[in-house]
Amino acid sequence: MSDLPAVERVDTAAFTVPTDAPEGDGTLSWDSTTLVLAAARCGDVTGLGYTYAPSATARVVDGLLAGVVTGAPALDVPRVNEAMHRAVRNAGLPGVAAQAIAAVDIALWDLKARLLDLPLVRLLGAAREEVPVYGSGGFTTYDDARQERQLRGWVEDEGIPRVKIKIAESWGRREDRDRRRVSRARTVIGDTADLYVDANGGYDAKQALRVGRALADEGVTWFEEPVSSDHLTLLGLIREQLALDVAAGEYGYTLPYFEHMLAAGAVDCLQADVTRCGGITTWLRAAALAQARGIDLSGHCAPHAHAHAAAAVPNLRHLEWFHDHVRVERLLFDGVLDPGGGSITPGADGAPGLGLTLAGERAQTYRVA
Structure with a gap:
């Protein structure tokens, strides 16, 4: 083991980027x-x-x-991931600790691939060359004109054939506006593009069923978090009564959470976020859990953190091309990917690791810690 390259240091930095317009969903707003x-x-x-x-x-x-990480073998990422999980036992894993582990785990996979001079997808082993993406945004804070510009940008300018907007505004108290925005979105993108919605757990059960049936009439095929994903039995009951696919899982911080969600029959497609669930190591295991049950996996947000791992997953449905995070990643990193035509191709340029480099002076403008 002494001959293996070891991690010599772990550094951190934080960057805060203002949004380009006020953003909000059914249960939260941010700037x-x-x-x-x-x-x-x-x-x-x-x-x-x-x-x-x-x-x-x-x-x-x-x-x-x-x-815990310093001095550990740089090539043994699962070993180090397990050590990090043990280190936060008394601090509490779900939430910030899991996100901290995720950031380091992703860095370790990137480091290993760079040490081996391979794109990460080649180190993991590709299951596909292209990763389908869907345009995601459509915030409840947008007016009709801004939502239309964003939708047309994805569908017409970039050729992305699937898009998602937020609904359940104000914890479901503006249902009429939700329905009108969905109808308007369908008009804007036409009949050939797929339309998805995300309620962020903002509806109650009866309302989710009522809205879900109306969504089906608009050709919506993806209903994300119609109710809170904390209530897996309820989510499963709603899934059983709706024709469109029900999705959830973005708030999974531990592998057992994903197993509980799948065992409850709560979703048609499991979502997992590599930046929340403990990194690439855990994300790939969540994908395997879903595959064992015949369920697809969708990567939630942070597209460039997911891209290479997503290409290594046989049961991947797609990856979220989230407006907020795409914008941040384009500002802070060089080496970002092109979603033109509705997919990205990680590793195609041969750059090692994730293919990202911090954009020096550009990133420094937003550094806060």
């Missing part, structure tokens, strides 16, 4: 987004990972994880 970066170093090679979380997440990495 900025914070990306917490982890950098794992071995000699002159650095692996980058990140999560979207409060800047305090960097302190979890510095205080609880860096000491």
